[in-house]
Amino acid sequence: MKALYDLTPFTLLDFPDIPAAIFWFAGCNLRCLYCYNPDIVLGSAHIDEEKALSFLSKRRGLLEGVVLSGGEATLYSNLIPFCRSIKALGYKIKLDTNAMRPDIIIALLQENLLDYVALDYKAPSSEMLRICGGGSEIRFWESFHLLQNQSIQFEIRTTFHPDLLSEDKIITMADALKSEGYKRPFYVQIFRNEVPTLGNIASSERIADYPLLERYVTLRN
Numbered sequence: 699m700k701a702l703y704d705l706t707p708f709t710l711l712d713f714p715d716i717p718a719a720i721f722w723f724a725g726c727n728l729r730c731l732y733c734y735n736p737d738i739v740l741g742s743a744h745i746d747e748e749k750a751l752s753f754l755s756k757r758r759g760l761l762e763g764v765v766l767s768g769g770e771a772t773l774y775s776n777l778i779p780f781c782r783s784i785k786a787l788g789y790k791i792k793l794d795t796n797a798m799r800p801d802i803i804i805a806l807l808q809e810n811l812l813d814y815v816a817l818d819y820k821a822p823s824s825e826m827l828r829i830c831g832g833g834s835e836i837r838f839w840e841s842f843h844l845l846q847n848q849s850i851q852f853e854i855r856t857t858f859h860p861d862l863l864s865e866d867k868i869i870t871m872a873d874a875l876k877s878e879g880y881k882r883p884f885y886v887q888i889f890r891n892e893v894p895t896l897g898n899i900a901s902s903e904r905i906a907d908y909p910l911l912e913r914y915v916t917l918r919n
């Protein structure tokens with residue numbers, strides 16, 4: 699079955715503390731203006747599960763984890779059996795997700811198929827349509843509470859482009875997380891990209907220094 703758009707054979711940056719491969723799943727249920735993976739979001743899968751699993755089989759002992767990224771991995775119809783196969787080879791799994799499929803997240807959690815989750819908190823409800831072309835903050839909170847109620851390691855992250863989302867809105871999001879009992883870092887990636895994006899946006903010309911934000915979130919440049 700065609701599963702992946704692409705495969706990155708090695709990363710030390712994307713799975714905390716372990717060497718990993720990245721599996722890039724095609725397609726997404728959002729259309730974020732700042733998305734720098736338009737080819738993956740609009741493209742289709744052309745790497746078979748069998749080929750991806752064969753790759754992992756040969757890398758045992760060299761890699762320890764697999765990052766499920768995209769696009770949006772939770773849209774892949776065979777994701778749960780695929781994760782079972784990855785686990786059977788002895789790998790840890792990290793899911794990078796836009797949080798819009800809590801039904802899939804709970805199914806993965808119930809089978810202990812996840813070791814780490816990076817959950818996007820895209821924006822407050824009022825901004826989702828404008829920035830992400832759809833989606834729902836309610837679904838984010840559903841996914842958040844599933845993770846918050848488990849012992850699994852996870853992080854919350856968002857992308858910040860000052861022309862799309864104000865610092866005040868980010869602080870409101872940080873406060874909302876805190877009031878829901880979230881004690882881990884809220885990672886905010888400042889958008890600085892000159893590659894094509896879904897919304898054809900460029901980096902902001904505002905000076906990228908946000909001392910107020912740094913009191914509330916963990917900035918990633």
Ligand code: SF4
Pocket residue numbers: 726727728729730732733734735739768769770796896
């Ligand atoms: S940035 Fe948005 S559109 Fe791009 S893959 Fe992530 S959720 Fe999908």
